[in-house]
Amino acid sequence: MMEFWRSLPKPFLVLAPLEGVADTVFRRIVASCAKPDVFFTEFTSADGFCSPGRRAVADNFVYTPEEKPIIAQIWGKNPETLFQTAKEVAGMGFDGIDINMGCPDKTVMLHGGGAAMIDSPDVAAAAIQAIKDGIAAAGKPIPISVKTRLGNKKSVADTWLPFLLEQGLDALTLHARTAKELSKVPARWEEIGKLVALRDRMKVHTVIIGNGDVKDASDAREKYNMYGVDGIMIGRGIFQNPWAFDTSDTPHVGTPRELLDVMERHVRLFTQVWGNHKNYAILKKFYKIYVNNFHGATDWRVRAMATNSADEILALLKELKAAQIV
Numbered sequence: 066m067m068e069f070w071r072s073l074p075k076p077f078l079v080l081a082p083l084e085g086v087a088d089t090v091f092r093r094i095v096a097s098c099a100k101p102d103v104f105f106t107e108f109t110s111a112d113g114f115c116s117p118g119r120r121a122v123a124d125n126f127v128y129t130p131e132e133k134p135i136i137a138q139i140w141g142k143n144p145e146t147l148f149q150t151a152k153e154v155a156g157m158g159f160d161g162i163d164i165n166m167g168c169p170d171k172t173v174m175l176h177g178g179g180a181a182m183i184d185s186p187d188v189a190a191a192a193i194q195a196i197k198d199g200i201a202a203a204g205k206p207i208p209i210s211v212k213t214r215l216g217n218k219k220s221v222a223d224t225w226l227p228f229l230l231e232q233g234l235d236a237l238t239l240h241a242r243t244a245k246e247l248s249k250v251p252a253r254w255e256e257i258g259k260l261v262a263l264r265d266r267m268k269v270h271t272v273i274i275g276n277g278d279v280k281d282a283s284d285a286r287e288k289y290n291m292y293g294v295d296g297i298m299i300g301r302g303i304f305q306n307p308w309a310f311d312t313s314d315t316p317h318v319g320t321p322r323e324l325l326d327v328m329e330r331h332v333r334l335f336t337q338v339w340g341n342h343k344n345y346a347i348l349k350k351f352y353k354i355y356v357n358n359f360h361g362a363t364d365w366r367v368r369a370m371a372t373n374s375a376d377e378i379l380a381l382l383k384e385l386k387a388a389q390i391v
C-alpha cells in the first residue's frame with residue numbers, strides 16, 4: 066500500500082485539488098472524458114472535520130470507485146485534529162493523505178495552515194507526524210504527501226524543500242510559485258527540476274510531482290522529458306479542455322456539441338448527487354468551459370448564467386441543441 070506512489074506509470078498525471086470545483090461530481094465528469102492516474106479531493110479543514118460543523122466539510126470526502134485512486138487532502142496546524150482526521154480518513158478507503166502547505170488564502174493562512182506553514186517548519190513537522198500517527202492508529206497504512214509552494218512572500222526553496230525531503234514523505238507536489246504570486250507569474254519549472262536533483266542527491270524515495278501552468282497530457286510529457294519529475298499535476302488546464310488527460314497520440318478535441326453533451330451530463334449528475342443540498346450557482350462556474358467555440362456562444366453563455374435552476378439550464382440546452390447552431 067505504501068508503494069502506491071512508486072507503483073504509478075511515469076509520468077503519471079494528477080487532477081489537482083480544486084476547492085469549490087473538483088468535487089465527486091466534477092471528478093466523475095473528468096474521468097468520463099479522459100481519466101487521470103490520480104485524483105485529489107478538495108482541501109478540507111481538519112479543525113472543521115473535528116468540529117460540530119463536520120457535515121459542512123464532510124461532503125469533500127464523498128467519492129466513488131470511478132474516482133480511484135484518490136488522495137484526501139487536508140489542511141490545518143493543530144496536531145490533535147490532524148491526528149483524528151487522518152485516523153478517520155485512513156479508514157475511508159482513500160489511497161493516501163495529502164497535507165496542504167501552499168494555499169495562499171488569507172483565512173487559511175490566518176489559521177496557520179496552507180502556505181503559512183512554510184514559515185513555521187516546526188509546526189509543519191509536527192503536523193506531518195500527527196498525520197503519520199493518525200494513519201498508524203487506524204491500522205490501515207496509506208502514504209502521506211505534501212503539496213507546497215516555493216515560499217510565502219519570497220522563495221525559500223533552498224531551505225524549505227530539503228527540510229520537507231527529510232520528513233519521510235511518500236510524495237511531494239511543488240507548485241513552482243510563491244504564495245504571494247498566486248498564479249499570476251509563470252511557474253518556475255526549473256525549480257521543480259532542481260527539486261528532483263536534490264531528491265536524488267539526498268537519496269530519499271519521495272516521489273516528485275510538478276505543478277504549474279501545464280495545459281494537457283502532451284504538455285505534461287514535455288515537462289517530464291525536460292525536468293525528470295515522476296508525475297505532473299494539472300489544475301486550470303481542465304477548464305480549457307475536459308479531455309486534458311487524454312494521453313493518446315492524437316488527443317481528443319471536443320466539438321462544441323460534445324462540450325454541450327458533457328455539460329448536460331454534468332448538470333444531471335450534480336442534481337442526482339447533491340439534489341438541493343448544494344447550491345445550483347456552483348454549476349455556473351463551469352458554463353464557460355462548455356458553452357464555447359461556436360457562433361453566438363457569448364450570448365448563450367449570458368443566458369446560461371442567468372438561469373436559476375437545473376431545470377432552467379436543461380431547458381436552455383434543449384433549445385440550443387434544437388436551434389442547430391452546434
Ligand SMILES: Cc1cc2nc3c(=O)[nH]c(=O)nc-3n(C[C@H](O)[C@H](O)[C@H](O)COP(=O)(O)O)c2cc1C
Nearest residue numbers: 081082083084107108165240277278279299300301
Ligand atoms: C479554483 C481553484 C481551487 C483550488 N483549490 C485548491 C485546493 O483545494 N488545494 C490545493 O492544494 N490547491 C488548490 N488550488 C491550486 C491548484 O491545485 C494548483 O496548484 C494551481 O491551480 C496551479 O496549477 P495549474 O497552473 O495547473 O492550475 C486551487 C486552484 C484553483 C484555481
